[in-house]
Amino acid sequence: MQELIMPKLKREESQRPQLNKVDKGIQWIELNRGCKRGCAFCYADPNYKVFDVPEITNNKVMIIGEGFLYDPKIKEKIIELGQKKVNGKVVYYGLNQGIDFRLLDKQIAELLCKNRFGILNSKYNWQKGMKFAWDGGSNHEQLTKETIDLLISVGYKRNQIQVFVLTLWKIPYEVCLYKLRKLRGWKVKIDDCTWNTNKETAYKKAIYDQWDYPYWKAHEYYYFRAISRKRNQLVIFNGHDPELKTGGLRKNDYTLQK
Numbered sequence: 001m002q003e004l005i006m007p008k009l010k011r012e013e014s015q016r017p018q019l020n021k022v023d024k025g026i027q028w029i030e031l032n033r034g035c036k037r038g039c040a041f042c043y044a045d046p047n048y049k050v051f052d053v054p055e056i057t058n059n060k061v062m063i064i065g066e067g068f069l070y071d072p073k074i075k076e077k078i079i080e081l082g083q084k085k086v087n088g089k090v091v092y093y094g095l096n097q098g099i100d101f102r103l104l105d106k107q108i109a110e111l112l113c114k115n116r117f118g119i120l121n122s123k124y125n126w127q128k129g130m131k132f133a134w135d136g137g138s139n140h141e142q143l144t145k146e147t148i149d150l151l152i153s154v155g156y157k158r159n160q161i162q163v164f165v166l167t168l169w170k171i172p173y174e175v176c177l178y179k180l181r182k183l184r185g186w187k188v189k190i191d192d193c194t195w196n197t198n199k200e201t202a203y204k205k206a207i208y209d210q211w212d213y214p215y216w217k218a219h220e221y222y223y224f225r226a227i228s229r230k231r232n233q234l235v236i237f238n239g240h241d242p243e244l245k246t247g248g249l250r251k252n253d254y255t256l257q258k
């Protein structure tokens with residue numbers, strides 16, 4: 001989003017070696033590090049670098065790194081990784097930070113889906129979905145919709161597509177609510193990511209009256225978190241609310257927030 005692009009902030013260049021470790025039963029690797037885009041709110045290392053494909057030793061691999069599609073050899077790497085086998089079985093890949101929808105085209109989308117690039121969820125189960133961010137305002141509404149349609153057209157599941165929406169930054173609460181409604185209408189999930197903190201910390205500060213974030217009010221974040229969570233449940237459970245009988249946000253509360 002153009003108005004969010006500012007001169008690149010001076011950030012520390014990370015000199016640590018390429019990540020390649022097995023933890024919690026999956027292999028974590030880096031194929032690239034940082035991002036060239038330089039969005040004003042983002043702390044990604046602007047000194048973008050790429051790595052060779054490491055040895056793959058596990059059937060589930062989480063790939064970290066923000067600028068996945070900036071790699072000039074990314075198509076070759078997707079194909080190479082897709083051909084890997086461990087113990088005679090294919091490998092499933094999760095893209096932890098998702099993809100940049102401005103760099104996605106039909107060929108790349110097809111390669112990603114065909115070679116089992118998707119989401120490894122919080123329980124490290126693989127899902128045939130994809131993550132990408134709608135960080136800006138309504139000027140990216142059309143591209144968001146087109147990206148969802150493209151992902152579905154190549155084989156991804158609608159209710160496994162997850163769209164990051166940045167909260168607590170200068171994109172106002174009302175604009176984020178609008179995006180949330182659009183995502184609900186398109187029946188995809190939202191990941192309400194937080195600027196400069198994490199969800200748990202922001203939620204606790206909202207509850208315990210310790211709010212010190214400059215751009216959003218505590219109650220705005222509190223409601224946005226609750227509605228995002230509820231709408232994801234409605235996407236996952238095909239419009240049914242699994243908490244109606246267990247004390248979650250009630251249907252009337254949900255309706256009031258529309």
Ligand code: SF4
Pocket residue numbers: 035036037038039042043044066067100133135
């Ligand atoms: S990682 Fe995403 S938010 Fe960060 S600079 Fe790159 S495009 Fe912008």
